Amino acid sequence: MILAFDTHYFEDKAKTVAIQFEHWTDEFPSHVYEETLEGIQPYESGSFYKRELPCILSLLKQMDLTKIDxxxxxxxxxxxxxxxxxxxxYLYEALDQKIPVIGVAKNNFAKIKTLKIPIxxxxxxKPLYITAKGMNLQQAAAHIQEMHGEYRFPTLLKEVDRLGRE
Structure with missing residues (x-):
């Protein structure tokens, strides 16, 4: 299975949503997980992961990690x-480097020249910027490229964003 995560913040709360799908070309998720946590730390410039990583790790407790590709x-x-x-x-490290993690960014980050692929x-x-750990970067970019949807952002990544905002 493949999981896509997104977290949205409001007040001192965070709603994290993960959609599960089986194939890179799937149009619809096979399962949706969500959780809202309270007492979320404020945004810290340069340390975004400190705010979002605990939310993702908490939601992952609902899943069988051995089945995640x-x-x-x-x-x-x-x-x-x-x-x-x-x-x-940081997520890749927290999962003991056992599950590949792909980052899909909407905006460029100039410090990265060779460890990202624009697609x-x-x-x-306007490209999406792909980074990865635990998977060949070219393969990660190809997976995001082949995801369902005729627009810039794949259908399922739009869906996880929409669900998080609800």
Whole structure:
């Protein structure tokens, strides 16, 4: 199974949603998980992972980790070409480097030159930026490229974002 996560914040709460799907080309999720946590730390510039990682790890407790083939997060896995960890990298480490993590970012991060791949989907001329740990970067980009949807953002990644905002 493949999981895609997104977290939305309001007041001191965070709603984390994960959608599960079986194949990269799936149009619909096979299962949706969600959890709202209270007492969330405020945003700390340069340490975004401190806010979101606990939310993802908490929701992962509802799942059988041995059945997960890959996890997609909104954002970066690495922050520079030296491999400094972003949210996805910290998640990969927290999972004992056993589950590949792919980061899909909507905006470029200039510090990364070689450890990211920009991809264009649909008719969009604005790329998505792919980073990964535990999986070949070219393969990770190909997986996101092949996901269902004719627009810039894959259907299931739009759906996990929508569910988080509800």
């Amino acid at each position: 890959a996890i997609i997060v909104d954002g970066f896995v690495v922050l520079d070409d030296e491999g400094s960890l972003g949210l996805g990298g 264009l989907r649909g008719d969009s001329q």
